[in-house]
Amino acid sequence: MPITRRDLFMAAASMGTALATPPGLHQARAQGAYDDWGAVRELFPLSPDKVHMSAMLITSHPASVRDAIERHRGGLDADPVGYLETNGDKLTEASRNAAADYLGMHPAHVALTDSTTMGIGLMYTSLGLGEGDEVLTTEEDYYVTHTALDHLSQRTGATIRRIALFEDARGASREGIVDRIRTEIRPETRLLALTWVHSNTGLKLPVAEVAGVVREANADRDEDRQILFGLDAVHGFGVETENFFELGVDFYAAGCHKWLFGPRGTGIAAISERGMTLARPTIPTFDDSTVFSAWYRREAPPAGNNGLRMTPGGFKPFEHRWALPEAFGLHDAIGRARISARTHDLATMLKEALTSVQGVRVHTPTGPDMSSGIVAFDVDGRSSDEVVALLRDRSIIASVAPYPSALVRLAPSIRNTESEVERAASAVREFA
Ligand SMILES: Cc1ncc(COP(=O)(O)O)c(C=O)c1O
Known part of the structure; x- marks a missing residue:
């Protein structure tokens, strides 16, 4: 069997080669193409009669993503096997490379998933922990993290401890959060599982500072007792500018169908070199050909783990996965810092x-x-369900947080305008 570029990635990953080098796929920002936010809004076929403040749920496909999906769908519909056999490997590799480039890491550390939920489930549920190990997480984390950790506990006997990071998000401070985590880490703690931006209150955690606390705690720990840091990154991904290494985490999961405005049903899971030693694949991969060819020869696969092995196999709605480069490309073309500043400005x-x-x-x-x-x-005097219904009556798309505290959420994004922000606030003023 010929050695492919992917096999070389795999060999590098198994040998523990330094994998932090971005592969250099940066796309130059198209001069001036999206300087006008109105032009960005035009990329989305969102109905103009509604104010869509729903980027935190599920996206509408921007033009370039839609076109790419249609192109691949046409190819697959005309000749499913021929299109897959001719293009599949290189298109999947391009999608992984685009994600890795965006995250500033090597593609061999990136798994392609269907959603944040799938990434969190794949990374946490099968971690190589056991009795006597503890996972530290928080009351503020979402159902997905809590439930994946419950599955991990049932499988391995590791215990899960939840702490509250603050009493009230409005009064929380970065220092208070960092100190709280520092004091709650115990000798038995092996995983810290947090969420970058909480989807009930919108509070953003100081992730890089927390990673500093984890590093301090690890400084005098043996290699096999290190604490790893996992992050549900979905509401920072596509909005905030920090990449994987700047955040300093070991496990990072995000769906690409929210703030990245990527194809629906796509996501990524990124894992550090250290994280790879503790993570275990769950679903047989179709991406790492070394596993498949070892099976073919009735041999054990090469030792080690990587993002391709962590990628669930089976046939997919490939036209969506293969449109990922266009989603990352659009972010690069608009400019990551501009997207971040615009989103923050509208939210403020x-x-x-x-x-x-x-x-x-x-x-x-x-x-x-x-x-x-x-x-x-x-x-x-109004329930959140009532508020969301009153907003929908006024063509404003908001949502109720699926948490016990059930707050109302509006999520302005680069698809929105200042006048839409004013319209949403005026609508609330009508019934408050
Ligand atoms: C914090 C958080 N994680 C995960 C999810 C689920 O994301 P996905 O649809 O990508 O699985 C959500 C909400 O949709 C969320 O708020």
């Missing part, structure tokens, strides 16, 4: 407008250092 504007409405309590911290694109609030 919305928070200020809502705060001025009597009877409305904004729960998301004010500053961009502790918040991102999600704006969470409640209204005196």
Whole structure:
């Protein structure tokens, strides 16, 4: 069997080669193409009669993603096997490379998934932990992290401990959160599982500082007792500018169908070199040909783990996966820093407008250092379901957080305009 570029990645990954080098796929920003936010809005076929503040749920496909999906769908529909055999490997590799480039890491450390949920489940549920090991997580984390950790505990006997990071998101401080985690780490702690931007309150964690605490705690620990740091990154991915290494985490999961505006049903899971030693594949891969060819020869696969092995195999709606480069390409073309600043500006504007409405309590911290694109609030005397229904009556798309505290969320993004932010705040003013 010929040795492919992918096999070389695999060999490098198994040998523990330094894998932090980005493969250099950076795309130059198209000069001026998206300088006007109105032109960005035009890329999305969103119905103009509604204010879509729903980027935190599921995206509408921008033009380039839609075109790529249609191109691959046409190819697959005309000749499913021929198109897959001729193009499949290189298209999947291009998707993984685009994700890796965006994250600033080597593609061999990136698994392609269907969603954040799949990534978290794949990474946490099969971790090589056991009795006597503890996972530290928080009350503020989402159902997906809590449930994947429950599965891990049932499988391995590792215990899960949940702590509250703060009493009230509005009064929380970066230092307070970092100190709380520092004091709660115990000798038996082996995994810290957090969420970058909480989807109930919109609070953004100081992830890099927390990673510093983990590093301090690991400094005098043996290799096999190190603490690893896992992150549900979905509401920072596509909005915040830090890459995988700047955050300093070991496990990073995000869906590409929210703030990245990528194909629906796509996601990524990124794993550090150290994380790879503790993670175990769950679903047989179709991406790492060394595993398949070893099976073919009735031999054990080469030792080690990598992002290709962590990628669930089986045939997929490939036209979506293969449109990922266009989603990352659009972010590069608009400019990551510009997207971040614009999202923060609109969220700040919305928070200020809502705060001025009597009877409305904004729960998301004010500053961009502790918040991102999600704006969470409640209204005196009205349930969140009622508020969302009243907003829908006024053609504003908001959502209720699926948490016990069930706040109302509006999620402005680069698809929105200042006047839409004003419209959303005015709608709330009508019934608050
Ligand atoms: C924090 C968090 N994680 C995961 C998810 C699920 O994301 P996905 O649809 O990519 O699985 C959500 C909400 O949709 C969320 O708020």
